Amino acid sequence: MALVSSSHHHSRLLALPPELLEHVAFHLATRPPNLGSPAALLPLLSTSRRLNQALSPSTNSALYARIARAKFTLPRHGKRRLKADTDASLLPTFCRVLRVIRSGDPHHPQAEWALQIAYGLLLVDDTAKPDLSDLSYAPTSSPSQPPPTAPRIGKNKRQLGWAGARAFALRWIRSRMWENRNGDREPSSIQDTEWRPEWSTEAWRVGWPRDSNATASALWLLWFFESKETLAAEPDNLRQNVMAQLLPFVVAPFRYASALAPPHHYTIPLLDSVRAKVGLDQGITVPTFHGDYPIYALGKPSRLPIRRPRSLSSKSKVLGPRLLLPRKITSRQRKRLLSAPPARLLFFARVQAGSRMGIPPHLPVDRADADRRWLEGGNTGPPIISLTQADILEKNTRPIVRFERQVVARLGSSSLEDIWAVDPAVSDASESTRARWAIDLWRGRVCRGYGEDLEVASSDESESGSSDEDGQRTATPRSTQIAEPEPGRIGRVYELGSFAGLWAGTMMMPGEQAYTNVINTVGGALPPGGLTNDDFVAVARPVYMRIREHWSFHPNIPAPPASADSATNDEGLGNGWFPINTSFRTGASLAAGQQLEVRVPSAAFAQETHVYETISLLDGDLPKARDGAHDLDTCPGCKSVEQRDWERRQFQDMDQDNDADVDEDQYSEPPSSATPSPAVALSPSSEDGGFSSPDSEDEEDDWEPLSCDGVQDVVFTGETDANHGQAWHHYEYIGRVRPWDGLIGLLMRPRNRTIGLATYFISGHLVGRDTFEGTWQMAAQDVLAPSWGGSLCLARGEE
Template identity: 25%
Template sequence: MPTSLSSLPVEVLEHIAFYYVCPRVLGPPVPLTTLLLLSKTIFYKLSEARHLYARVFKHKFSSNAIRRRGFEPRVGEWASQLRWWLEVLKGVRNRRRRPGDEAYLDDIDAEEVGVSETMYALWIMCLEDNGCNRAQMQLAGVYEWVEGYIRTEMYKNLDKGWPLANAENSCAMWIFWYLSSKARLMEETPDQRESLVQLVLPFVTVPFRYPSAFAPANHFRLPLRSAAYSSSSTPFSIPTPHGPYPIYLHPNRHTWLIPHFDRWTALSTPLASDAAKLVYFSRRELMLFNVPPFLPPNREDHRARVRARLAAENNGEVDEARVQMVFRNAPPYTDSPAAASDSQQNMVMVDEQETNEQVPPEQDDSDMQRDPTMFTGYPQQGAVYTPGQLNGLWTGRMIVTGHRPNPFNEDTLRLAAVPLYVRFSEYAIYSGGTPIPCANDTDLNDDIPPDNAFDQGIRDAWFPPNAKLSANPDRLTVSVPSSGLTDREDTYDKRKPGTFHDRDTCPGCKARENALETARAQIPVGVDARSELIGNSQEQDELPPYVPSVETIPPCNGIRDVVITGSTDPRHAAAWGDWVWRGRVRKWDGMVGLVRSPNGSSAGNGGGKIFFYGTVIRGKNLVGTWRLAHEDPRMPAYEGAFTLGRKDE
């Protein structure tokens, strides 16, 4: 006897419905309307089939990130997120059909998602992408729609002529960079590329208006301390035409509530400055450096010119030792074995373009957790910095004010890019050891006057004054002068994180065990812990909403402090100058602070100490701002943007 569709068990009917609504991965699911209209029985069985919609979400969108970072969503929460993201992508497709500026206007009568909410939702889709989210956004035309917003809408609302670092503009630039690819960059015409650069340039070049962190780099410890009464968001700040400086971005003033897996989640507005730097440098790094015709095109030609000049000065007599000394002490910047030169076009390429393709999704975990309000109220906040990610060779460029133009006026003042090459090494101190203090360390002395505690060592990369670093292949010894007879010494290790600390006494390990015990206590007796926590059982729907799973409680790596050293490879030092680097990682937001100083003979070539501070994005891009290290941190200084990218060897 044939079996009718309505007589099938719910599980079988949902299985059939899944393949009906998901004939392919890309694109929105096929509406269930046809199946729902077959009979009242089928309508009743499928209208509340939340397990079906949860399965559709996991088929259409990336689902591992939320499990890894926060919690295991319940069945209804998967279904809610599916409806929300489908609504957002549908809104983008509908907006793209509208002419001109109408694509970015909020129509109250249309009951569609607003531009601000759309931008935030798309940015969360980028952060939680394992590949599926990117494909769905590309199919919906998100890249083209966001590019149109940057070109036509970002300057609609201005503050004294400057674009706003609001949620729409910030998220638009982040999404635009995230969805960029090498193919898309190469397809841009020079005019399109230049217009984009001009649009994002204010966010890149005005650090005293658009900050690179939620708290300025002069602070290494929390809480931030103020000497006089002021608003909670601007301690120590002075008024300027661009607003208070230094800039403190208080989360209460930069927070949005958005639906995220059926929960109203508070998220801070991402920093516009970092996104603009990524967009700017991704375009500028496609351009080769011009080699002036009066400079030698390669090393051998430069050596020949030095020999000829010395011969002319000494009546034809040439001392090869003298030639080699002059050659090494005064090398032209374009004469580098690391640079691939084109003598016909007088151009030189010094770095490689980094793209966002084929990046492991785990690289976004630190980016997600650095948000000061990300997952507030959830079981835990993850690590804001991934130890070991800076090890290796990094290349990039820094923006500086160029040589004095002739004539010198408002129209001719221009910027120049200087190449950067550095090989970083990371060292960590684990639980059981004592981290070195910073300058004016409030963790060690609460009686430090607030005015002194304001600057915690920005000129020395947060090290105490006169601290000395001594490195060998596996360990780094930091010597700090003390008031006693002997200096204090602390040892930092270069072993793999998580393999070198006492788990029995480590506070982080104890906290993790307590969290696991709390999670296990919520599981009914007789239910397999793993199936209950990762959602393989229908009983998952009965769990409290904030119960963590084993997968979402991060393992403890035991690290209490991270120190970074850097050096210049000989071939790069011969071309761009010999520099040494040292720095630390600010543990409460993952900011990297580094001081670059000349090494040996480079001290006489006009180089001084420069403080670089920024954030590692996606594990392979370090972007931020540089400034002269000796300048007063209370005041804007000679500073600019920089970027460094990991170079595969």
């Protein structure tokens, strides 16, 4: 009887139109909670041969592409969807990642691969970006209560959270991050596992944990799922153990890179004068007990020939999507992930969750009480710098890092599946949500080498350099391009306006003697017993800074960096990447305080003046420059975007058949006004950067929307607010953004230069939009010698 009934149901299913049958299969595969693989399809596919043929992945890629998009946020290609077979091919890969993570075994054969894919999934997720109005550090706020307008949490994060990604990453960190630290289990070949040339040196066989893509991915994965609640539930002994595991990455910037290129370089690709030294093996790195210094994370620079730019019409095969992962283990194609930045975030998060500064009862209660005591003591003049109980209370209350939003249990949720459930109806096409981690994604994809010029979008000879008689491009010497905008980029590496405002955090200052002893240890061995917090987290110095952001627009010329030092290649690290004696001025002659003059010393005791527009932040924290600052009619970036937009429209279907001949007669001529010009350094006109990339054979045809804001350069000025300066000393800040990778460099110098306070150079990146992580070093130090320095983290403040 059952067989007859089953046969009857089969015939009824087969009688359905193919569209309805696919619709049934889709809803079966994505039924709530829509977590993990579409295992519910297996009984249906096993029902009959005809159903299997109609609904199998090999014959119905469109169905599985639809399922993949319902379960995950997939990589995108501009405003176009990937081909159905490409989307469908991602589904088994991502489901396999969930199975590996859900196993909970950090020693699984595919654990390293799964960690890296999981990190890539989080970078392309559709989690919405929070507004400043969502942030709060007030002690009266309840961390258990979700904000009234909580942003949507992305599909990928929900899937990974359900699989147990946080616990899996933590197990990896505790059990595998330190493996092979003595070089006792080296792979038999570079194909066996991830391998880096520096690991063959003795400096990486003396007890220090290795910086690998898998370790970095595990650290980032843990950070994405960290919160006040997870840290509050962490036992104190576990917290201390994790901090001890992370400490080497946090306190040893002389060994672990914190940026893809050393901070004393501002111009990348490197200047000709610097590249010339590579062949002579001069002035690039200095051997130390801990390996070569400074640290070039992508490998030592090489004198590669300048790449010829490609036009859009040149045909190249469009490869599948990339998730910031290495497909080939070669020094040139490997996408490097760094462990120090996420280790720093996780370490400072635990500092934030742990002890607080003690409040001595003898201190004045607040600033008014301190001023009263000053006068009652018979003193005259301005009160001295001094702490109050209110200052320490504020320091203890403010966060050092800001966590990402986590999934909040739905009302009435009774199981893990209910909490992490994925809504298949949520669209993943929103531009506002897909840009959440675009900065980090693009940085990892476009920063691939130091010694070659980036390709640009157009073949027009006026774009960069000139052509010889045979039509080959002759590169303009880099030394003549210092003050010009950088060539186009395929992705933005700094979000304009994101660093303006109040920032507060902590600078960890290790004991100078202990730090120096480790640097000078013969052989570079890790000290017996490891590093201790007492030695390397000796002083937690509060840092407050209010930053203003200034933009350069065409036709103004951006201020150049300092000329590269002939011995060290330093481009002004000790002066915030500006020439020495550069001054900054606002005044009545400028546009009502909305402009900044950067005055750079020139020949014959003269000065060159470079005008920047001071931006303001609108409601919703959107940056805006003065009206008319961006001249759309003369902006070369706008012209470049217009040209590339025209080219995109003409060739938008070329990827459907890359080997097909193109009938040029069917295309119209480009607009006469769309003459290609150099793309601006940090503007959205550089987001697409053309239709080729530094490694086009290993990059997908993936762009962000074409637009132009005209920004050529970003400069920062700032200071410590008066109330914070009266407690922690008054500092001034100047700096800028490095166009190549969005590294923020700031000079932190005391306002009063006569009281013996040191001047520091701070460099780092924004994580998301509300946390700054980086390192500090003495501004006057020799850039080719490791010396006293450390880490810092700052959180965006509230106005």
